[in-house]
Amino acid sequence: MREINDSSLITEVSNGVTLVDFWATWCGPCKMLSPVLDELSKEISDIKFGKVNVDENPQSAEQYRIASIPTILLFKNGEVVDKIVGFRPKAEIEQFIKKHV
Amino acid sequence: MGNRYDIAIIGSGPAGLSAALNASIRNKNFIVFGNKDLSTKVTRAPKVNNYLGLYGVDGKELKERFKTHIDSMGIEIVEERINAVYAMGDYYALMVNEKIYEASSIILATGIEYTKPIKGEAEFLGRGVGYCATCDAPLYKDKIVTVIGYNKEAEEEANFVSELTEKLYYLPMYQGEYDLKDDIEILKGRPLEIIGSDFVEKLILTTGEVVTHGVFVLKDSISPGQLVPGIEMEEGHIKVDRLMRTNLPGCFAAGDCVGKPYQYIKSAGEGNIASLSAASYLDKLSSKK
Numbered sequence: 001m002r003e004i005n006d007s008s009l010i011t012e013v014s015n016g017v018t019l020v021d022f023w024a025t026w027c028g029p030c031k032m033l034s035p036v037l038d039e040l041s042k043e044i045s046d047i048k049f050g051k052v053n054v055d056e057n058p059q060s061a062e063q064y065r066i067a068s069i070p071t072i073l074l075f076k077n078g079e080v081v082d083k084i085v086g087f088r089p090k091a092e093i094e095q096f097i098k099k100h101v
Numbered sequence: 102m103g104n105r106y107d108i109a110i111i112g113s114g115p116a117g118l119s120a121a122l123n124a125s126i127r128n129k130n131f132i133v134f135g136n137k138d139l140s141t142k143v144t145r146a147p148k149v150n151n152y153l154g155l156y157g158v159d160g161k162e163l164k165e166r167f168k169t170h171i172d173s174m175g176i177e178i179v180e181e182r183i184n185a186v187y188a189m190g191d192y193y194a195l196m197v198n199e200k201i202y203e204a205s206s207i208i209l210a211t212g213i214e215y216t217k218p219i220k221g222e223a224e225f226l227g228r229g230v231g232y233c234a235t236c237d238a239p240l241y242k243d244k245i246v247t248v249i250g251y252n253k254e255a256e257e258e259a260n261f262v263s264e265l266t267e268k269l270y271y272l273p274m275y276q277g278e279y280d281l282k283d284d285i286e287i288l289k290g291r292p293l294e295i296i297g298s299d300f301v302e303k304l305i306l307t308t309g310e311v312v313t314h315g316v317f318v319l320k321d322s323i324s325p326g327q328l329v330p331g332i333e334m335e336e337g338h339i340k341v342d343r344l345m346r347t348n349l350p351g352c353f354a355a356g357d358c359v360g361k362p363y364q365y366i367k368s369a370g371e372g373n374i375a376s377l378s379a380a381s382y383l384d385k386l387s388s389k390k
Binding site for chain 2: 024058
């Protein structure tokens with residue numbers, strides 16, 4: 001998955017559908033979610049996948065009012081269209097993505 | 102590389118034990134999490150006359166019979182508290198603080214003792230309400246946070262969070278000495294409601310109200326929906342079919358946590374079904390490889 005930061009976020013999500021995972025190194029559920037998203041990113045080519053480390057990129061976390069991690073935001077042409085807060089099983093995230101493509 | 106169990110059973114009441122017996126008979130590599138007293142609900146029962154074959158026993162006797170049974174089959178109970186169970190795809194990761202257990206299938210037999218959520222708790226989840234203070238604390242830098250603590254361990258988390266926040270309130274839900282840093286303000290009373298518009302704004306207590314941006318609820322026992330993210334619930338219970346299957350493949354549930362009536366022999370029967378369902382799930386899983 002692509003690392004996204006404060007300065008690249010806007011451009012990264014501006015076109016098409018992009019899933020962005022907000023995470024941090026100290027967060028247990030984030031650690032479990034990341035291999036699940038890695039797998040999905042290999043299986044699904046219709047959308048882009050990226051991740052933002054909230055510790056290093058507080059501006060993005062603030063802008064999208066991330067109040068809990070992990071949080072997944074789904075962007076469509078720059079706008080947030082859906083979100084998931086907390087760990088979710090792979091099948092559920094797959095469904096969540098399919099709803100928007 | 103750690104050992105991956107065939108079945109992890111969470112709970113040591115009649116449902117969990119009955120599941121364990123059947124897992125043992127089917128020769129599965131399993132682990133049971135719970136406590137040595139098995140179930141406080143069983144030991145507290147004054148008289149039990151509806152358990153077939155054991156007429157007129159009291160709760161303590163029933164517990165002893167259960168204990169003798171599992172001991173004679175060499176089943177041991179691991180006294181560790183599972184904080185979360187993650188469905189990883191073809192296996193489950195069971196978290197005990199920093200330790201992780203792995204199992205191909207799980208049986209939830211957790212009973213139904215968890216405390217009711219506070220009004221507004223579910224509504225503001227992820228919008229100011231959280232259950233993992235250490236995960237989310239850095240997002241509340243320079244903000245006001247309230248920790249509602251149901252046990253001593255919550256104090257440690259409160260101390261950690263207070264290093265980052267502007268102000269920290271601690272609302273203890275138990276009596277005792279509180280081992281908290283000096284700058285933490287201890288609140289009195291009971292929580293009534295969490296309110297706000299888009300995000301949390303206030304916590305209403307029986308003794309008044311506080312302005313707060315975040316509320317962390319740190320409980321003793323957690324609801325199945327929180328324990329296993331993604332599990333489907335129905336009217337406060339885990340949704341299962343006749344084979345005790347939940348919506349997650351390889352995850353089964355039995356006993357009070359799946360619904361009424363809350364009875365010992367019903368729980369034991371469901372534990373039996375769950376265990377056999379887990380066994381056939383494992384057979385299919387291994388034939389796929």
